Amino acid sequence: MRVVGTAGHVDHGKSSLVRALTGTDPDRWEEERRRGMTLDLGFARLRFPDGTDVGIVDVPGHERFVHNMLAGATGMDVLLLVVAANEGPRPQTFEHLAILSLLDVPAAIVALTKCDLVDDEGLALAREDLAIAVAGTVAEHAPVVAVSSATGEGLDELRERIRAALAALPPRAEHAPAYLPVDRAFTLTGHGTIVTGTLMQGTLAVGDALDVRPGEGTARVRSIEVFGEARERVLPGSRVAANLSGVTLADVERGSALVAPEIASVGSMRVQFQPLREALGIIRRRMPVRVHLGAGETFGTLVFDAAPADDGVREALLHLRAPRAVVPGQRFVVRRMSPKTVLGGGTIGAPAAAGSLPGDGTADDEPGAGPEERAAPDVVAVRAALEAAGLAASTAETLGARANVRIERVNEILADDAAEDRVWTLARPVAFIAASTAEELVTRVLERLERHHAASPWMLGATSLALSRDLGVAEPLLVRVLAAALERERLSSRGGYYARNGFTAHLSAEQIALIERFTVVDPAAPLVPAPFEPLVLEIRRSKVAGVSTALDTLLALGRLVRVGEHIYRDEQMTEIRSRLIQTLRAKKRITMAEFRDVVGTSRKYVVPLLEHFDSTGLTIRDGDYRSLRTVR
Ligand SMILES: Nc1nc2c(ncn2[C@@H]2O[C@H](COP(=O)(O)OP(=O)(O)OP(=O)(O)O)[C@@H](O)[C@H]2O)c(=O)[nH]1
Numbered sequence: 013m014r015v016v017g018t019a020g021h022v023d024h025g026k027s028s029l030v031r032a033l034t035g036t037d038p039d040r041w042e043e044e045r046r047r048g049m050t051l052d053l054g055f056a057r058l059r060f061p062d063g064t065d066v067g068i069v070d071v072p073g074h075e076r077f078v079h080n081m082l083a084g085a086t087g088m089d090v091l092l093l094v095v096a097a098n099e100g101p102r103p104q105t106f107e108h109l110a111i112l113s114l115l116d117v118p119a120a121i122v123a124l125t126k127c128d129l130v131d132d133e134g135l136a137l138a139r140e141d142l143a144i145a146v147a148g149t150v151a152e153h154a155p156v157v158a159v160s161s162a163t164g165e166g167l168d169e170l171r172e173r174i175r176a177a178l179a180a181l182p183p184r185a186e187h188a189p190a191y192l193p194v195d196r197a198f199t200l201t202g203h204g205t206i207v208t209g210t211l212m213q214g215t216l217a218v219g220d221a222l223d224v225r226p227g228e229g230t231a232r233v234r235s236i237e238v239f240g241e242a243r244e245r246v247l248p249g250s251r252v253a254a255n256l257s258g259v260t261l262a263d264v265e266r267g268s269a270l271v272a273p274e275i276a277s278v279g280s281m282r283v284q285f286q287p288l289r290e291a292l293g294i295i296r297r298r299m300p301v302r303v304h305l306g307a308g309e310t311f312g313t314l315v316f317d318a319a320p321a322d323d324g325v326r327e328a329l330l331h332l333r334a335p336r337a338v339v340p341g342q343r344f345v346v347r348r349m350s351p352k353t354v355l356g357g358g359t360i361g362a363p364a365a366a367g368s369l370p371g372d373g374t375a376d377d378e379p380g381a382g383p384e385e386r387a388a389p390d391v392v393a394v395r396a397a398l399e400a401a402g403l404a405a406s407t408a409e410t411l412g413a414r415a416n417v418r419i420e421r422v423n424e425i426l427a428d429d430a431a432e433d434r435v436w437t438l439a440r441p442v443a444f445i446a447a448s449t450a451e452e453l454v455t456r457v458l459e460r461l462e463r464h465h466a467a468s469p470w471m472l473g474a475t476s477l478a479l480s481r482d483l484g485v486a487e488p489l490l491v492r493v494l495a496a497a498l499e500r501e502r503l504s505s506r507g508g509y510y511a512r513n514g515f516t517a518h519l520s521a522e523q524i525a526l527i528e529r530f531t532v533v534d535p536a537a538p539l540v541p542a543p544f545e546p547l548v549l550e551i552r553r554s555k556v557a558g559v560s561t562a563l564d565t566l567l568a569l570g571r572l573v574r575v576g577e578h579i580y581r582d583e584q585m586t587e588i589r590s591r592l593i594q595t596l597r598a599k600k601r602i603t604m605a606e607f608r609d610v611v612g613t614s615r616k617y618v619v620p621l622l623e624h625f626d627s628t629g630l631t632i633r634d635g636d637y638r639s640l641r642t643v644r
């Protein structure tokens with residue numbers, strides 16, 4: 013089986029085209045349908061008249077979701093580049109093309125969509141702009157098909173082009189060890205853990221035991237489905253859903269891989285690296301990067317003999333923060349830590365023994381050794397001034413004064429050191445602290461959070477105010493350092509609470525029992541909420557530890573939703589929302605009285621509900637009517 017993947021700028025019609033080709037809406041989430049925008053990967057099956065199946069992966073076009081696009085790009089056999097004829101190539105057209113060229117996807121087709129919106133001249137213009145955009149990329153010689161998902165024009169030709177491209181593909185490595193990058197992991201009641209992905213190489217059969225990487229675990233394949241049909245054994249290139257035993261959701265997530273034991277986990281490796289031309293001048297000799305390997309993103313450092321000065325392919329060393337399952341010859345893409353622009357990509361070579369290669373900068377990690385000794389005196393002076401300032405965030409001006417270095421030079425040194433993550437740049441206002449100082453503070457925060465999670469597992473974490481008191485660090489500064497740490501994914505935050513990565517809040521049985529008692533749903537009136545006041549009074553009276561903050565957690569997670577003086581359970585809210593959306597889709601607008609009939613409760617409840625939906629941005633009010641607010 014084979015996988016065709018979409019790519020292209022936001023709103024250019026990728027998902028519509030997939031729907032027109034397959035009849036399946038790849039936008040799986042309610043939020044995607046509501047916003048008319050793809051947020052995460054979508055999947056569909058394209059079936060040819062001869063019974064051959066092709067998997068389609070639909071990616072988001074918005075620049076904020078490039079990480080999701082990258083997770084989907086990894087297993088594509090054929091790129092279906094979507095460019096709207098009425099807009100022509102736009103920024104993510106170029107970015108996606110660069111990514112798929114670095115990943116060396118074997119075949120490409122361009123769909124010029126929305127051709128019903130342009131005349132012949134417009135179409136000719138779009139074709140010209142397109143030819144310039146694809147020059148030098150993987151889509152340079154790709155067939156271009158003008159299509160319209162609205163009228164169906166061009167779809168038959170596109171299907172035929174896809175069929176021809178698939179027929180010309182080289183075979184996948186069937187006899188290689190199995191390698192399944194995980195792009196989704198979830199549980200189904202009664203089935204346990206399920207993962208999905210594109211089987212990159214090898215075969216997968218029911219009963220197989222596979223390693224779960226990263227990690228130590230082994231999973232056994234209980235059953236396999238391809239597009240909802242059970243299979244005993246699947247060939248590489250298949251879109252697989254595998255039901256696993258021996259693992260839980262704590263062990264697998266997007267970015268994990270299920271691999272045969274022959275496949276090694278490697279932390280440092282030689283790579284052939286191709287920088288993008290736009291990234292020249294940004295890439296340093298030693299460059300911290302986000303590494304996209306398989307369906308996952310991880311952190312690492314690229315080390316060159318010298319910073320790349322041209323866009324030719326060169327040898328480099330790639331050190332990952334933690335070892336990953338890799339196959340020699342596998343492709344990868346790297347992005348900058350911040351802003352997250354694509355820098356380049358390449359091919360994995362042999363594992364490298366640390367320190368074994370010229371240009372391996374492992375000694376650089378030891379304080380006092382390496383760069384400090386070689387660094388110019390002004391660099392040493394600026395670094396010393398920054399370190400001496402400790403947690404007092406410094407501006408370039410104060411550092412210049414203290415180090416006796418010109419301000420332009422201070423800025424250069426800070427930019428170099430920030431690119432190598434020796435210096436953390438804080439925002440609002442811009443200031444700098446030494447990475448060692450920042451790391452030390454983050455370590456203390458993480459220790460504090462560990463204790464906090466153990467003591468109050470029902471809370472989402474600790475607030476910056478609590479952390480600032482505990483650590484004796486001024487809150488405004490702490491918040492700025494935490495923002496930089498969040499950017500580096502050293503911890504996470506939700507609803508104003510900071511938490512260790514991977515932490516999830518758990519309420520105690522007593523807390524749950526108390527809150528449940530006051531949020532009981534009457535089966536005869538399933539959409540009537542509970543009053544808020546009695547719950548609050550009971551919480552105030554009760555001796556159950558932490559129940560007040562436990563309620564905050566449920567509210568922050570949306571498991572309970574407070575609407576005015578009432579409280580809804582999330583099942584109720586979901587049902588009400590979906591009835592409202594369905595009605596508004598059908599009727600366009602609705603009055604309060606009509607909504608009351610839709611929900612089947614009374615005015616007392618639906619007036620605050622509608623105000624709630626206005627305030628969350630779902631609906632918009634116009635006199636007596638509500639309609640759906642269309643985003644963008
Ligand atoms: N007239 C016309 N409109 C189209 C066509 N294809 C898509 N559209 C409209 O263009 C808008 C965007 O379409 P989508 O398919 O969601 O675009 P997308 O590329 O998947 O967008 P993202 O996933 O967010 O990047 C929708 O309003 C579609 O109805 C077409 O061929 N003709």
Ligand SMILES: [Mg+2]
Nearest residue numbers: 026027049050
């Ligand atoms: Mg889409």
